[in-house]
Amino acid sequence: MSRANPLWGAPRIHGELLKLGLTVSQATVSKYMLRPRRPPSQAWRTFLKNPAKDLIALDFFTVPTATFRVLFVLVVLSHRRRRLVHFNVTEHPTAEWTARQLIEGCGQDESPRHMIRDRDQVYGERFSRQARLLDIREAVIAPRSPWQNAYAERVIGSIRRECLDHVVVVGERHLLGILSKYVDYYNGTRTHLSLAKDAPESRSVQPPSQGRVVEVPRVGGLHHEYLRRAV
Numbered sequence: 001m002s003r004a005n006p007l008w009g010a011p012r013i014h015g016e017l018l019k020l021g022l023t024v025s026q027a028t029v030s031k032y033m034l035r036p037r038r039p040p041s042q043a044w045r046t047f048l049k050n051p052a053k054d055l056i057a058l059d060f061f062t063v064p065t066a067t068f069r070v071l072f073v074l075v076v077l078s079h080r081r082r083r084l085v086h087f088n089v090t091e092h093p094t095a096e097w098t099a100r101q102l103i104e105g106c107g108q109d110e111s112p113r114h115m116i117r118d119r120d121q122v123y124g125e126r127f128s129r130q131a132r133l134l135d136i137r138e139a140v141i142a143p144r145s146p147w148q149n150a151y152a153e154r155v156i157g158s159i160r161r162e163c164l165d166h167v168v169v170v171g172e173r174h175l176l177g178i179l180s181k182y183v184d185y186y187n188g189t190r191t192h193l194s195l196a197k198d199a200p201e202s203r204s205v206q207p208p209s210q211g212r213v214v215e216v217p218r219v220g221g222l223h224h225e226y227l228r229r230a231v
Contacts, residue, residue, distance in 0.1 A: 001013045001017075002033045004215065007223070012191060015197035016226050018191075018197055020208075021210075054111060054112050055078075055080075055115070056105070057076075057077045058076050058115065058117045060073065060122065061073050064169070067170070067171070069091060072093045073089050074093070075152065075155060081201075082195060086104055087183060088101050089175050089179070095127050096126055098123055098127050099127045103134070106134055112136055116141065116149050162182070178219075184218075185223055186200070188203070189203070211228045211229045211230035212231060213227070
């Protein structure tokens, strides 16, 4: 796993082993991992201590393309299980476009009562009006204080480090395809420290009795999923 997934640290590999029913300490995993030639990315250690199960966070980040365009990505993250409930890409974000994304991100499966966002002017009155129609209370962070929206900042950092830093984006459709694969992997496969090394969409533990371990490439081979399959 360490060789096939050079972007993974000991906690991620340990989480995968637990899902395969293999009991081993994280210290042992760390001891036998392949050592990277460059220092790992610094971990984000600032977490919100808000237990609300009906809280979402929104944030934008930019992605340059091979043709020197700049695309804007909006992510909507649920605090309940750290699940990415919605994302979309545009070259020209507007308050109307962002308001539509809020509707799509708060569908039948989500019923948030509170929302964290920054003070970017792209949200605007049209966005705030849509939030009120959905009965969502906005919590706007202080100026130049991204740490107040730490979960969204952390997931954006994960998207960059684990995906976008390793690909060249051609255009909007290409970026949507890449992010779709990563979000599917992030929600359904990737283990998280804050979830006791489970995935946002909970993964069952597969004991050795279910068969041998097989490696399934995810996100174009940047990451892998490990499953047990009967011979």
